[in-house]
Amino acid sequence: MAEDAPENLSPLPKPAETNTISENPPGQEWKHRPPYRIQSLEEFGEIKWRGSCHCGQVTYQLKRERPLNAKFCHCRGCQVMHGAPFQWCAIFPKIAISFTRGSEGLSFYSSTQKSRDYTLPCKVSCSFCRTPIMDEGRNVCLLFPELIDFGGNEEEQKERRRIFEVSCHIFYSRRMVEIMDGKPKWSGLDNSSELLDDHGNKVET
Ligand SMILES: [Zn+2]
Ligand SMILES: [Zn+2]
Numbered sequence: 791m792a793e794d795a796p797e798n799l800s801p802l803p804k805p806a807e808t809n810t811i812s813e814n815p816p817g818q819e820w821k822h823r824p825p826y827r828i829q830s831l832e833e834f835g836e837i838k839w840r841g842s843c844h845c846g847q848v849t850y851q852l853k854r855e856r857p858l859n860a861k862f863c864h865c866r867g868c869q870v871m872h873g874a875p876f877q878w879c880a881i882f883p884k885i886a887i888s889f890t891r892g893s894e895g896l897s898f899y900s901s902t903q904k905s906r907d908y909t910l911p912c913k914v915s916c917s918f919c920r921t922p923i924m925d926e927g928r929n930v931c932l933l934f935p936e937l938i939d940f941g942g943n944e945e946e947q948k949e950r951r952r953i954f955e956v957s958c959h960i961f962y963s964r965r966m967v968e969i970m971d972g973k974p975k976w977s978g979l980d981n982s983s984e985l986l987d988d989h990g991n992k993v994e995t
Contacts, residue, residue: 820908825850825887825931834888841937845919847895852938854886858930860954861980862969865961867901871913872922875966879925879932880954887931896923962986 820826831837839852857880868877889896897917898908914923925932935954940947959965962975963986969975970988977984977992985993 821893824884825889825926826893827888828890828892829888839938841923841933841939843916843919843921843923843937845916845921847891847918848916848921848923849890850923851888851890852882852886852933853888854882856953857881857933858883860935860956862956862959863961864959864963864965866964868961869964869966871899871901876959878935878954878956880935881930881932883930884926887933962990965990 834851835853837851837853838855840849841852842849860878860880862876862878864876869875895917897906897915897920899906899913899915900909900911901913902911903909911925911927914926915921916923921937922934923937924934935951938954940950942950956973958974958976958980959969960976960980960983961978963977968988968990972988974980975986975988975990976982977986985995987993
Protein backbone atom coordinates (compact mmCIF):
# COMPACT_ATOMS: atom_id res chain seq x y z
CA MET A 791 0.00 0.00 0.00
CA ALA A 792 1.11 3.53 -0.76
CA GLU A 793 0.75 4.54 2.88
CA ASP A 794 3.47 2.10 3.81
CA ALA A 795 6.06 3.74 1.56
CA PRO A 796 8.99 5.18 3.47
CA GLU A 797 8.65 8.91 3.98
CA ASN A 798 11.83 9.75 2.12
CA LEU A 799 10.75 7.94 -1.02
CA SER A 800 10.34 10.70 -3.60
CA PRO A 801 7.68 10.30 -6.29
CA LEU A 802 10.02 12.14 -8.68
CA PRO A 803 13.13 10.68 -10.25
CA LYS A 804 16.36 12.15 -8.95
CA PRO A 805 17.02 14.93 -11.55
CA ALA A 806 13.50 16.37 -11.18
CA GLU A 807 13.89 16.38 -7.44
CA THR A 808 17.20 18.23 -7.53
CA ASN A 809 15.86 20.69 -10.15
CA THR A 810 13.02 21.76 -7.88
CA ILE A 811 13.62 25.35 -6.90
CA SER A 812 13.32 25.74 -3.17
CA GLU A 813 11.06 28.56 -1.97
CA ASN A 814 13.43 29.33 0.86
CA PRO A 815 17.15 29.97 0.64
CA PRO A 816 19.09 27.08 2.20
CA GLY A 817 19.46 27.40 5.95
CA GLN A 818 16.49 29.79 6.21
CA GLU A 819 13.70 27.19 6.43
CA TRP A 820 13.28 27.82 10.15
CA LYS A 821 11.85 31.29 9.38
CA HIS A 822 8.86 29.57 7.79
CA ARG A 823 8.14 27.24 10.70
CA PRO A 824 6.51 28.05 14.07
CA PRO A 825 7.08 30.19 16.05
CA TYR A 826 8.40 32.43 13.22
CA ARG A 827 5.98 31.61 10.39
CA ILE A 828 3.69 34.61 9.92
CA GLN A 829 0.08 33.45 10.23
CA SER A 830 -3.32 35.05 9.89
CA LEU A 831 -5.50 35.11 12.99
CA GLU A 832 -7.87 32.51 11.49
CA GLU A 833 -4.97 30.24 10.77
CA PHE A 834 -3.41 30.62 14.19
CA GLY A 835 -6.55 30.29 16.31
CA GLU A 836 -7.87 31.91 19.46
CA ILE A 837 -5.29 34.01 21.27
CA LYS A 838 -4.93 33.26 24.98
CA TRP A 839 -2.00 35.56 25.78
CA ARG A 840 0.04 38.34 24.20
CA GLY A 841 3.61 39.27 25.03
CA SER A 842 5.89 42.09 24.00
CA CYS A 843 9.41 43.40 24.60
CA HIS A 844 10.19 46.68 26.34
CA CYS A 845 10.27 48.84 23.19
CA GLY A 846 7.22 47.10 21.70
CA GLN A 847 8.82 46.18 18.36
CA VAL A 848 8.62 42.47 19.13
CA THR A 849 5.19 41.04 19.92
CA TYR A 850 3.91 37.48 20.05
CA GLN A 851 0.70 35.57 20.66
CA LEU A 852 0.04 32.30 22.46
CA LYS A 853 -2.89 30.04 21.64
CA ARG A 854 -2.38 27.75 24.62
CA GLU A 855 -3.38 28.95 28.07
CA ARG A 856 -1.19 26.76 30.25
CA PRO A 857 2.52 26.15 29.81
CA LEU A 858 3.74 22.54 29.69
CA ASN A 859 5.82 23.41 32.73
CA ALA A 860 7.35 26.46 34.42
CA LYS A 861 10.59 26.71 36.40
CA PHE A 862 12.98 29.09 38.06
CA CYS A 863 16.52 28.55 36.78
CA HIS A 864 19.42 29.65 38.97
CA CYS A 865 22.21 28.62 36.56
CA ARG A 866 25.19 30.87 35.95
CA GLY A 867 24.27 31.43 32.29
CA CYS A 868 20.80 32.72 33.18
CA GLN A 869 22.19 34.97 35.93
CA VAL A 870 24.68 36.61 33.55
CA MET A 871 22.46 36.82 30.47
CA HIS A 872 19.44 38.16 32.35
CA GLY A 873 21.38 40.36 34.77
CA ALA A 874 19.15 38.83 37.44
CA PRO A 875 19.57 36.38 40.34
CA PHE A 876 17.49 33.76 38.52
CA GLN A 877 15.32 33.26 35.46
CA TRP A 878 11.61 32.41 35.23
CA CYS A 879 10.63 30.35 32.22
CA ALA A 880 7.38 28.86 30.96
CA ILE A 881 7.67 26.03 28.46
CA PHE A 882 5.38 26.10 25.40
CA PRO A 883 5.27 23.95 22.26
CA LYS A 884 6.50 25.94 19.26
CA ILE A 885 3.17 25.59 17.45
CA ALA A 886 1.42 27.46 20.29
CA ILE A 887 3.54 30.59 19.66
CA SER A 888 3.43 33.10 16.83
CA PHE A 889 5.66 36.16 16.46
CA THR A 890 3.69 38.97 14.79
CA ARG A 891 6.55 39.99 12.50
CA GLY A 892 8.10 36.54 12.15
CA SER A 893 11.84 36.52 12.75
CA GLU A 894 12.13 40.23 11.96
CA GLY A 895 13.54 42.34 14.78
CA LEU A 896 14.90 39.32 16.66
CA SER A 897 18.50 38.59 17.60
CA PHE A 898 19.85 35.13 18.32
CA TYR A 899 22.66 33.95 20.52
CA SER A 900 23.91 30.42 20.98
CA SER A 901 25.41 30.24 24.46
CA THR A 902 27.01 26.88 23.73
CA GLN A 903 28.77 28.12 20.56
CA LYS A 904 29.05 31.78 21.63
CA SER A 905 27.72 32.61 18.19
CA ARG A 906 25.02 34.90 16.81
CA ASP A 907 24.15 32.47 14.03
CA TYR A 908 20.78 30.78 14.31
CA THR A 909 21.61 27.36 15.77
CA LEU A 910 19.48 25.53 18.31
CA PRO A 911 19.34 25.81 21.25
CA CYS A 912 19.59 29.60 21.27
CA LYS A 913 18.65 32.69 23.24
CA VAL A 914 16.22 35.04 21.48
CA SER A 915 16.07 38.77 22.24
CA CYS A 916 14.78 42.01 20.71
CA SER A 917 17.39 43.42 18.31
CA PHE A 918 16.47 46.95 19.31
CA CYS A 919 15.89 47.07 23.10
CA ARG A 920 17.68 43.75 23.86
CA THR A 921 14.87 42.42 26.06
CA PRO A 922 15.39 38.65 26.50
CA ILE A 923 12.32 36.99 24.99
CA MET A 924 12.87 33.24 25.20
CA ASP A 925 15.25 30.33 24.99
CA GLU A 926 14.44 28.31 21.89
CA GLY A 927 15.05 24.58 22.10
CA ARG A 928 14.58 21.97 19.41
CA ASN A 929 10.93 21.23 20.17
CA VAL A 930 9.82 23.80 22.70
CA CYS A 931 10.37 27.42 23.62
CA LEU A 932 11.09 28.61 27.15
CA LEU A 933 9.28 31.93 27.28
CA PHE A 934 9.89 34.54 29.96
CA PRO A 935 6.42 35.26 31.43
CA GLU A 936 7.40 38.78 32.56
CA LEU A 937 6.71 39.85 28.95
CA ILE A 938 3.12 38.58 28.96
CA ASP A 939 0.35 41.12 29.39
CA PHE A 940 -1.76 39.83 32.28
CA GLY A 941 -4.14 42.79 31.93
CA GLY A 942 -6.96 43.51 34.35
CA ASN A 943 -6.70 44.78 37.91
CA GLU A 944 -4.18 43.67 40.53
CA GLU A 945 -6.34 40.78 41.72
CA GLU A 946 -6.94 39.49 38.18
CA GLN A 947 -3.26 39.78 37.37
CA LYS A 948 -2.37 37.73 40.42
CA GLU A 949 -4.89 35.08 39.39
CA ARG A 950 -3.55 34.92 35.83
CA ARG A 951 0.05 34.81 36.96
CA ARG A 952 -0.82 31.70 38.94
CA ILE A 953 -1.21 29.83 35.63
CA PHE A 954 2.54 30.32 35.17
CA GLU A 955 3.47 29.24 38.69
CA VAL A 956 6.68 27.21 38.74
CA SER A 957 6.81 23.52 39.59
CA CYS A 958 10.42 23.59 40.78
CA HIS A 959 13.77 25.37 40.90
CA ILE A 960 16.73 24.13 38.88
CA PHE A 961 20.48 24.70 39.38
CA TYR A 962 19.67 25.78 42.95
CA SER A 963 23.26 24.95 43.93
CA ARG A 964 24.26 28.10 41.98
CA ARG A 965 21.67 30.34 43.67
CA MET A 966 22.35 33.97 44.51
CA VAL A 967 19.24 34.20 46.70
CA GLU A 968 17.36 31.61 48.75
CA ILE A 969 13.68 31.20 47.99
CA MET A 970 11.55 29.98 50.89
CA ASP A 971 8.65 28.66 48.83
CA GLY A 972 8.93 24.99 49.79
CA LYS A 973 8.97 23.94 46.11
CA PRO A 974 11.25 21.13 44.89
CA LYS A 975 14.80 22.41 44.34
CA TRP A 976 17.25 20.53 42.17
CA SER A 977 21.02 21.09 42.45
CA GLY A 978 21.23 20.87 38.63
CA LEU A 979 18.68 19.77 36.06
CA ASP A 980 15.30 18.54 37.33
CA ASN A 981 14.95 14.80 37.89
CA SER A 982 18.63 14.20 37.18
CA SER A 983 20.39 15.89 40.09
CA GLU A 984 20.16 16.05 43.87
CA LEU A 985 17.12 17.46 45.67
CA LEU A 986 17.92 20.35 48.01
CA ASP A 987 15.85 22.14 50.65
CA ASP A 988 15.18 25.90 50.64
CA HIS A 989 18.59 26.50 52.27
CA GLY A 990 20.46 24.29 49.82
CA ASN A 991 20.95 21.30 52.13
CA LYS A 992 20.74 17.90 50.52
CA VAL A 993 17.37 16.26 51.13
CA GLU A 994 17.72 12.67 52.32
CA THR A 995 15.44 10.52 50.19
ZN1 LIG B 1 12.27 45.70 21.89
ZN1 LIG C 1 19.52 28.68 33.45
